[in-house]
Amino acid sequence: MPTDLAIQAKGLVKRFGSVVAVNGLDLGVEPGITYGLLGPNGSGKTTLVRLLLGVILPNEGSITVMGRRVPDRVLRSQMGYMPQSLALYEDLTVTENVSFYARLMDAYSPPRVEETIQLVDMASRARSAVSTLSGGMKRRVSLACALVHRPVMLFLDEPTVGVDPQLRAQFWDHFQRLNQQGVTIVVCTHVMDEAERCTRLGLLHQGRLLAEGTARELRARAGAETLEEAFLRFSSQ
């Protein structure tokens, strides 16, 4: 593995009681790419992201993000996180939610908050309470909360769940623009057409990394026409 990796994890094990959620996993993510964690529900994607963020600690193994050992408080101010749940305060407005997270990250300024809300195309509803928004709009606000402090690394846990195809395409276009700006993105998904848009993919199954590479490489290695087929072949091996 190259030493200038944005994320480097070695021998990761995470147990919850008798359940082994992550089982001896090694991972390397290059900077400025979108790395997709692909796997079915319960494969360990969310646990892996929480480990990489330092929200939970591994039972075994080590993680280095941007050269710093996780968990690291300085690192957290440079990372953005969009959890699977919306993680918004429903009784606050869009602006109040985004401002709150900006303040937590010590990055608050009214123009920056406004700009971030515009970025996710929510300027017209900036003063609306989140509880009055549609599911797709809430997802956009949730993304704005993860982006407001201009993170250099972004963790997205199934960011397009319940989002219509048009908005999903907008999200992915935006992720690509962030990549161009040098932001490294780790995204959990089990949607195959989204996985195709990732720079590299890691196929997770029962807490293990089955295979790793670009979508084309994975298809070729498995001798499969689609990623879904490739995934099924890898998991049956």
Place this chain on the structure above:
Amino acid sequence: MSHQRGNTEKRSMNPKRIAAIALRIALQFRRDHRTLALIILAPIVVLSLLAYLINLRGSPMTVGLAMEDASPPVERFSQELRRLPLFNVRDVARDQVEGLVRSGEMEAAVIIPQGYALRLAGQPGPDLEVVVDGSRSRTAPVVLQGLAQVSLRLAAAQSGAALSEPKVTYVYAGPQYKALDYFAPTFIAFFAFFFVYLLTAIGFLRERAYGTLERLAASPLTKAEIVLGYMLGFGLFAMAQAAVILFFTVYIIGIHYSGNLLIVFLIVAVLTLGAVNMGIFLSTFARTELQAVQFIPLVITPQGLLAGIFWPIPDMHIVFQGIAHLLPLTYANFALQEVMVKGKGVLDASVAADLGALLLFAAIQVALASIGLRRATT
């Protein structure tokens, strides 16, 4: 016709559908062991406590007796007084009386002045003197009731001797204090504790349920910062609430008080620190808002019953006295009574000790809240 039938069908009750709802609720309860346990445990705990407290017999009141007249009629008077089950009579000297009542060593004292035998014989003479701790609502009425009983017994025995109206001196508070004046300080503490606990527990539970706690855990926030932020946010509202309760009780209801209201705020503030952190800690054991509310009969009700608001703690069994001294509301109640009824300051030893106990409780709750936070985020 078919349209009519359609309407009838819509409105008719289907027992199967009703049973389906009832069955679903039963299934949910069966799997929610915590709720089931609380449904059974909470009424048993609360009813047992109530049954015990309602049947509680008051312990005899310690009353000093300063005898300055040793004549036989006065001796009989003192013997009758000592015979009353209401009192535990201790002999004292006149110059000790105020100090002993002020320190709380005795609730009241009766001074029988020189020449009182004349009064007992129905002739002009000095009045009986009574010194009472007015900070306790029961003291003056019970002492006067006891003296009236003595008078009646003597009157029956001697045919004619009647007790003159004693001269009553109050060490604290005074005859103008009514029952509400004694209860008001405890209400301030109870409401502050109850609402702050409830708001924090539910607020924090929502933080977990909506996933915002997860995002906070991924931010540079430390656990101490989260706890302090919650304390500050809810503490401000608790202070506002205390101000409303104080304003209403003092200026609208018109209760009597004799201390510095700023000290009352200080006591409520320290109590609130504990309540916020207890709310955070206990909310980590609840999965739903219903479960957080269900802690009330186990956490709040016993405090209301055992904190000395309705029943004096010294009258309780030693076990309940021990429990009462573990409860923050007991110390808040003591401190607020000392300040609002006795007019004591923050430097007074008893107020300082109560504040210290509240601070210790808050510190323990901060530690527990931090552990709870770790549990909730991992």
